[in-house]
Each structure stands twice: as structure tokens, then as C-alpha cells.
Amino acid sequence: MTHQPSTRSQDNPVTVIGLGPMGLALAETLLKKGHPTTVWNRTPGRARDLVARGARLAGSVADAVAAGPLTLVCLKDYPTLYEVLGRDDGASAGRTLVNLNSGTPNEAHAAASWAAERGVSYLDGAVMVPPPLVGDPGSLFLFSGPREVFDAHRATLASLGDPRHLGDDPGLAVLHNAALLGLMYATMNGFLHATALVGSAGVRAAEFADLAVNRFLPTVVDATLAEQAPDLDAGRYPGELGTLHMNLNALEHIARTCEEQGVHTAQPRLMRDIAAQAIEGGHGGSNYLAVFEVFRKAAPHTR
CATH class of the missing domain: 1.10.1040.10 (N-(1-d-carboxylethyl)-l-norvaline Dehydrogenase; domain 2)
Known part of the structure; x- marks a missing residue:
């Protein structure tokens, strides 16, 4: 008999590493949706409000990763991922890491290999909305990596928005992220330039x-x-x-x-x-x- 992952929030604890504006939004949403939530940040003070709402502040990265089966990482870039997660002393083995920082497809492939060497299940991801929209059912979240890993945590990821699995290739999420953001900037520049042109006539x-x-x-x-x-x-x-x-x-x-x-x-x-x-x-x-x-x-x- 195949074990089906629970869809109950209280049965799906989550760790969030990195509490910038997006990391804070992720953790706040998970708490609101009922997930037992552990957080870690290099500056512990940023977790003060989350702890007041029921989050657990881990004393170390290893403690944070060991708190549950799923860890969301929301850091600046891939080098920072290695710098921070290199401190877990093997605690991440057998667990799932979802990386939500931006970068390039080559960096995503390297991160997937890095995780595999440590016995970590890995998904690369991209958040396609600003922090205030995290938790909205229509907010787009992109993921790439093994389908079975995505399916195992889909219910938890759905607490954040609309999770889309793009394929097993771990580079697809950041590739789509670059493409969609490029479209956004080109569209905004087109509108701003057009507005400046008609604005020249008042x-x-x-x-x-x-x-x-x-x-x-x-x-x-x-x-x-x-x-x-x-x-x-x-x-x-x-x-x-x-x-x-x-x-x-x-x-x-x-x-x-x-x-x-x-x-x-x-x-x-x-x-x-x-x-x-x-x-x-x-x-x-x-x-x-x-x-x-x-x-x-x-x-x-x-x-």
C-alpha cells in the first residue's frame, strides 16, 4: 500500500531559512495556514514577530533543517546557499530542500548535484509574485526537479499559492523566471517609454x-x-x-x-x-x- 502525504497543515512542518522580505512572507503565510514553522536567519532579530505568532526560532542551521522534512531556502543567491547550508553538519541528509533564490540554469544544475552528494532531495523554485501576494491561491510559484519530490510536498507548497511543476530538469524554474521577468521588464519599459512619448505633448x-x-x-x-x-x-x-x-x-x-x-x-x-x-x-x-x-x-x- 502506497503512503499518501497528508494534506493537513498541522501534519506538514516547514523550515524557512532566510528572512528577507520574501522569506518573512513565506513564513508568515505558512503560520497562517497552520503549518508548524521553524525559522532561521543570520540576524535572529528579524524573527521576533514570527516567534510571537508561534514560529520556532532555531539556534543553528542544522537545528533548523532537522526540525522537519521540508526546508524552504530564500537567500540572495546560490553562493549564499552553499555558505549557509554548509553549516548543517549533515543534518539535511534524507530531507527535502526547496531553493527559492534566483540565478541561472547552470547554477541550478550545480545546486542539484551538490544536494544529491549530500543525500538531499532537491527542488529549484521561483516566486513569481511580490511578498504581499504570497498565500493568494492564484499566486504563481514555479518548481523544477524530480516529480516525485514535488508531489510529496505539493500540499504544503500549495499553501503559498499556485505551485506549477515545470519538469524534472532542475534548471527549468530559474529559466522560466528569467524569461518571465525579462518579459515584465520589456513590457514595463515599453509602457514607460510610450507614456513619456505622449507626455511630451502634456x-x-x-x-x-x-x-x-x-x-x-x-x-x-x-x-x-x-x-x-x-x-x-x-x-x-x-x-x-x-x-x-x-x-x-x-x-x-x-x-x-x-x-x-x-x-x-x-x-x-x-x-x-x-x-x-x-x-x-x-x-x-x-x-x-x-x-x-x-x-x-x-x-x-x-x-
């Missing part, structure tokens, strides 16, 4: 945001990307409704408008140059999504 940001965010993006951009994403996988970019040559013309007009209005021009010129590269690659008659062929290839290194 248009208020709040007025433009209603038009751009509530009306234009959902109907023109979001719907287009969701509908045409399969074309990216197929390398199919039909240009019947508009070609890259047409888009390059529009991008040139955007850059010239920025010059006229005295607004920063580097971002639109970069977009124009990327479109020109796609045309040089033979995609002039394709639609704008053909710039995907430029992005998927490494750019030449320059000195």
Missing part, C-alpha cells in the same frame, strides 16, 4: 494608461500573442495582414517621432534594428513575429 500618465493598458494591449497584443504562439513553434509567419517591411516603416516613424519630441530614442531604434536584421535574414515578407528568428540565435560577441 498627456497625463493616468489618462494614457487607461487607453494603453485597459483597451489597446488586451485586444491587440495579448490576443495576438496567445493566438499565434503555435506559429512560433512551427516557424510559420504568414504576412498576408502585414509584412516586416511594413512594420519596419512603422518603427522608423516611431523613432523619428521620438527625435522630434525630444524623447529617448535608443529603445525604438533597437526595435527597428532587430526588425531590419530579420529582413536581412530573408523574412521581409513575413509578419512581425518573424523577429523570433533573430531572438532565438545568439548575437555575435562585440568588444
